Amino acid sequence: MDPAGPEAADIDARAAIVGQRRDTREFYLISMAAQLLDLHPQTLRKYERLGLVSPQRTLGSMRVYTRDELDRLRLIKSLVDEAGVNLAGVQRLLSVAEVAQRLRPLVRGEGRRGSSAARRRLSEEIDELFRILGLSETP
Numbered sequence: 001m002d003p004a005g006p007e008a009a010d011i012d013a014r015a016a017i018v019g020q021r022r023d024t025r026e027f028y029l030i031s032m033a034a035q036l037l038d039l040h041p042q043t044l045r046k047y048e049r050l051g052l053v054s055p056q057r058t059l060g061s062m063r064v065y066t067r068d069e070l071d072r073l074r075l076i077k078s079l080v081d082e083a084g085v086n087l088a089g090v091q092r093l094l095s096v097a098e099v100a101q102r103l104r105p106l107v108r109g110e111g112r113r114g115s116s117a118a119r120r121r122l123s124e125e126i127d128e129l130f131r132i133l134g135l136s137e138t139p
Contacts, residue, residue: 026067030055033065037073044073050087052076052094095132099125 034041047053048063053072055063065073072094079085079093106122 027056028065028070030063030065033063033070033073036070037077039073039077047073047076050091052087052090092132096129099129099132103129 028036030041030044034044037044044053044055044063044065048055053065053069053076055065055069058064076090076094079090080087085093103122103125106118106125
């Protein structure tokens with residue numbers, strides 16, 4: 001028996017499946033991820049088909065989720081269950097959040113330098129936000 005306990009042994013086993021060491025990243029097979037999130041594995045497969053998550057695959061094509069992906073799935077579950085957002089809305093919200101993430105460094109760093117390339121990139125990202133939201137810019 002592993003002196004660190006069965007949970008540590010389970011993490012080590014999952015990590016060994018994908019060739020990672022326990023101290024670098026934690027990985028969860030679809031059954032464990034579904035159990036931790038109180039979701040059915042088929043729901044996780046549906047979210048993958050819709051492009052909401054992209055789990056890694058083992059050599060045997062088993063889905064493997066990282067801690068970051070579990071956090072993303074918790075957000076999706078919260079949006080669906082608690083906020084009443086449908087999956088199309090979740091896709092749109094996640095797309096907006098991704099663009100906002102790309103805007104942060106432009107606003108904080110490059111945009112302050114005032115380079116034309118940074119301003120152009122900032123403008124393109126804002127245009128992308130409008131496109132995702134289905135809004136058109138007013139002149």
